[in-house]
Amino acid sequence: MYYIGIDLGGTKIAAGIVDEEGTIIKKDSVPTGRTRKNEEIVNDICMLVKKLLNDTNLSEKDIYSVGIGSPGSLDRDQGIIIANFNLSFRYVTIRKAIQEVIPVPVYVENDANCAAIAESIAGVGKGVDYMVLITIGTGIGGGIIINNKLYIGSNGAAAELGHMVINLDGESCTCGRKGCWEAYSSATAFIRQTKAAAADNPESKILELVDGDMEKIDAKTAFDAARMGDETAINVVDRYIDILAEGLANMVNIFQPDLIAIGGGVSKEGENLLAPLREKMKGRTFFIGDLKNTQIVAAKMRNDAGIVGAALISKRM
Amino acid sequence: MYYIGIDLGGTKIAAGIVDEEGTIIKKDSVPTGRTRKNEEIVNDICMLVKKLLNDTNLSEKDIYSVGIGSPGSLDRDQGIIIANFNLSFRYVTIRKAIQEVIPVPVYVENDANCAAIAESIAGVGKGVDYMVLITIGTGIGGGIIINNKLYIGSNGAAAELGHMVINLDGESCTCGRKGCWEAYSSATAFIRQTKAAAADNPESKILELVDGDMEKIDAKTAFDAARMGDETAINVVDRYIDILAEGLANMVNIFQPDLIAIGGGVSKEGENLLAPLREKMKGRTFFIGDLKNTQIVAAKMRNDAGIVGAALISKRM
Numbered sequence: 001m002y003y004i005g006i007d008l009g010g011t012k013i014a015a016g017i018v019d020e021e022g023t024i025i026k027k028d029s030v031p032t033g034r035t036r037k038n039e040e041i042v043n044d045i046c047m048l049v050k051k052l053l054n055d056t057n058l059s060e061k062d063i064y065s066v067g068i069g070s071p072g073s074l075d076r077d078q079g080i081i082i083a084n085f086n087l088s089f090r091y092v093t094i095r096k097a098i099q100e101v102i103p104v105p106v107y108v109e110n111d112a113n114c115a116a117i118a119e120s121i122a123g124v125g126k127g128v129d130y131m132v133l134i135t136i137g138t139g140i141g142g143g144i145i146i147n148n149k150l151y152i153g154s155n156g157a158a159a160e161l162g163h164m165v166i167n168l169d170g171e172s173c174t175c176g177r178k179g180c181w182e183a184y185s186s187a188t189a190f191i192r193q194t195k196a197a198a199a200d201n202p203e204s205k206i207l208e209l210v211d212g213d214m215e216k217i218d219a220k221t222a223f224d225a226a227r228m229g230d231e232t233a234i235n236v237v238d239r240y241i242d243i244l245a246e247g248l249a250n251m252v253n254i255f256q257p258d259l260i261a262i263g264g265g266v267s268k269e270g271e272n273l274l275a276p277l278r279e280k281m282k283g284r285t286f287f288i289g290d291l292k293n294t295q296i297v298a299a300k301m302r303n304d305a306g307i308v309g310a311a312l313i314s315k316r317m
Numbered sequence: 318m319y320y321i322g323i324d325l326g327g328t329k330i331a332a333g334i335v336d337e338e339g340t341i342i343k344k345d346s347v348p349t350g351r352t353r354k355n356e357e358i359v360n361d362i363c364m365l366v367k368k369l370l371n372d373t374n375l376s377e378k379d380i381y382s383v384g385i386g387s388p389g390s391l392d393r394d395q396g397i398i399i400a401n402f403n404l405s406f407r408y409v410t411i412r413k414a415i416q417e418v419i420p421v422p423v424y425v426e427n428d429a430n431c432a433a434i435a436e437s438i439a440g441v442g443k444g445v446d447y448m449v450l451i452t453i454g455t456g457i458g459g460g461i462i463i464n465n466k467l468y469i470g471s472n473g474a475a476a477e478l479g480h481m482v483i484n485l486d487g488e489s490c491t492c493g494r495k496g497c498w499e500a501y502s503s504a505t506a507f508i509r510q511t512k513a514a515a516a517d518n519p520e521s522k523i524l525e526l527v528d529g530d531m532e533k534i535d536a537k538t539a540f541d542a543a544r545m546g547d548e549t550a551i552n553v554v555d556r557y558i559d560i561l562a563e564g565l566a567n568m569v570n571i572f573q574p575d576l577i578a579i580g581g582g583v584s585k586e587g588e589n590l591l592a593p594l595r596e597k598m599k600g601r602t603f604f605i606g607d608l609k610n611t612q613i614v615a616a617k618m619r620n621d622a623g624i625v626g627a628a629l630i631s632k633r634m
Contacts, residue, residue: 073606082606130471142571146463153573154447155608160570163603165563167496168484177566177601179484246482249494253477254459254571256470284494286480289390289399291472 001064003314004052004102006045007111007306008070010034010086013041015048016304017056017063018311022122024304026056034087042092046101053102060102067107067310068094069114076156079106107313113150113159114309115301116143117316119261122308123301130257133299134161134248136264139174140182144255150316162186166247181247187219187266190240194222197236204232219266227272241276248277249284252294263299270298318381320631321369321419323362324428324623325387327351327403330358332365333621334373334380335628339439341621343373351404359409363418370419377419384424384627385411386431393473396423424630430467430476431626432618433460434633436578439625440618447574450616451478451565453581456491457499461572467633479503483564498564504536504582507557511539514553521549536583544589558593565594566601569611580616587615 002025007014009032016027028051030044049066053059072089073082079095095106109117116125116133125131129148135141140162144151152158162182163175170179171189183189194217198206205225210216222240225233251260266273278296285294301308319342324331326349333344345368347361366383370376389406390399396412412423426434433442433450442448446465452458457479461468469475479499480492487496488506500506511534515523522542527533539557542550568577583590595613602611618625 146468151463154575155573155605157603157605157608158571158573160603163570164567165483166485168487168560168563170485175603243485246485250481253480254475256472256475258471286474286477286492288472288474291474
């Protein structure tokens with residue numbers, strides 16, 4: 001049997017047909033066109049599903065289920081995307097629309113949770129019962145696997161791990177609180193920190209790397225400048241990793257998972273990020289004697305996480 | 318069938334016989350004598366078990382299991398208390414000792430987890446699948462119930478909820494980190510905050526209430542002075558509740574449990590604590606639309622939590 005996964009992103013709608021193990025056998029995408037009407041986007045999703053079935057010569061009897069990963073607010077029972085804040089999407093009865101194309105079970109799930117499912121089934125969390133996934137992007141997304149199942153809490157809205165205050169009266173967060181982890185450790189925050197350091201230290205390599213254009217600074221710039229030995233960049237990266245380590249140590253003290261997977265663009269730095277991160281976490285996680293320590297690793301499903309996780313939602317519910 | 322629960326505290330060893338519903342039918346205690354040798358304490362525990370059986374005319378065929386709640390580090394598989402930092406207890410094979418008195422299954426569990434089990438079975442968490450218990454005492458203890466089972470993580474050491482940093486580079490914590498929730502919201506921290514405010518404001522009612530003796534200030538003093546309208550005390554209590562609310566809002570964003578139960582001495586303030594706490598949490602928990610909100614309530618098992626939770630460990634594993 002096969003599974004269809006749809007990743008409803010802000011810039012593109014990606015969909016794929018996935019096997020039991022989480023391997024994508026065919027994928028496709030269309031631009032989201034975020035200002036378009038609900039119906040146009042829903043039509044494109046249905047069209048993508050039809051096209052995938054045509055291209056693979058598969059039919060409804062080969063497909064176990066369809067899943068859609070979306071940020072924002074969802075009604076899992078009714079199969080409705082209540083609000084995707086990246087789009088103008090509101091109260092979209094996506095299950096109903098898809099079932100008109102293919103009458104199989106249709107699941108909706110939060111995109112960060114889909115990424116956790118993907119890592120759990122086909123990524124770094126394979127074979128592990130307890131995993132926390134942190135996605136470092138515009139914000140900090142979280143997904144929690146407990147006893148090999150997705151943890152969604154009593155109301156389905158759990159795992160907003162980025163919205164854990166780690167600094168009282170600290171940086172303002174998009175959620176309205178002050179001092180959330182996300183306000184320090186998201187890629188957005190890291191870029192802001194890099195820009196501020198570059199402005200304060202115009203002689204640093206940071207500005208040189210972006211030809212003096214502050215707006216070109218991204219989440220890689222400080223790492224690149226640090227690799228060139230630039231003192232300002234080294235300090236920015238060090239402080240960034242330091243605070244990220246505080247949040248991750250909190251996750252360990254709360255969950256003691258087998259592993260924490262770190263996804264999102266920043267995680268592409270690999271050991272440049274992970275080695276100092278693990279070092280800084282030492283002594284911050286609660287004393288557990290000879291017990292097994294949580295592994296800190298980079299997520300590996302990358303851009304496919306959304307499709308694979310959405311496709312296999314039912315395997316982790 | 319009945320269950321025996323033993324609460325190994327720093328000042329007394331309490332034990333009781335408990336029924337299926339968590340009602341204590343007989344209990345007893347002896348002073349711990351924390352400087353005594355392992356064997357003397359183990360002997361007292363065994364003696365207490367024998368005495369309870371004698372007093373109730375019950376025998377091994379009436380007892381389903383024995384449980385021991387202890388702070389510190391445990392080996393659940395082997396039934397060993399590795400270290401109870403309140404006592405000089407190290408590597409005590411307590412299961413073996415108790416099974417010489419009564420050959421039934423013997424469980425060991427962390428004391429904060431026992432308190433969570435007690436609330437889940439016989440207290441405010443009855444009938445609820447997802448609960449977080451916070452015990453405000455010398456430190457901040459945590460216990461997590463997920464799907465009606467105790468959550469202990471991959472290595473058994475999860476739920477150190479007090480050791481979540483909520484203030485970067487903040488107050489020093491006993492665990493070695495800076496800015497842990499416990500360093501702000503434990504009873505110890507609250508007393509420290511009350512003393513500091515009293516020292517800075519010698520005209521406040523706080524010092525009056527303790528006859529000018531700073532050392533008599535406890536976790537109730539500031540609440541008492543605030544009730545008398547004392548401005549200094551009102552501010553201390555307000556700031557204390559404010560930071561407690563930040564930590565609890567973190568718990569909601571992470572777990573979205575049905576309820577959070579607050580135990581320990583400070584929780585005896587009841588609505589004086591809970592009403593402003595709930596008010597301050599508004600807007601700090603992540604937007605969940607029309608979804609069900611986490612209830613914030615006082616724990617109700619009080620001093621019996623340790624016995625009842627230890628007795629019924631097997632029901633939440």
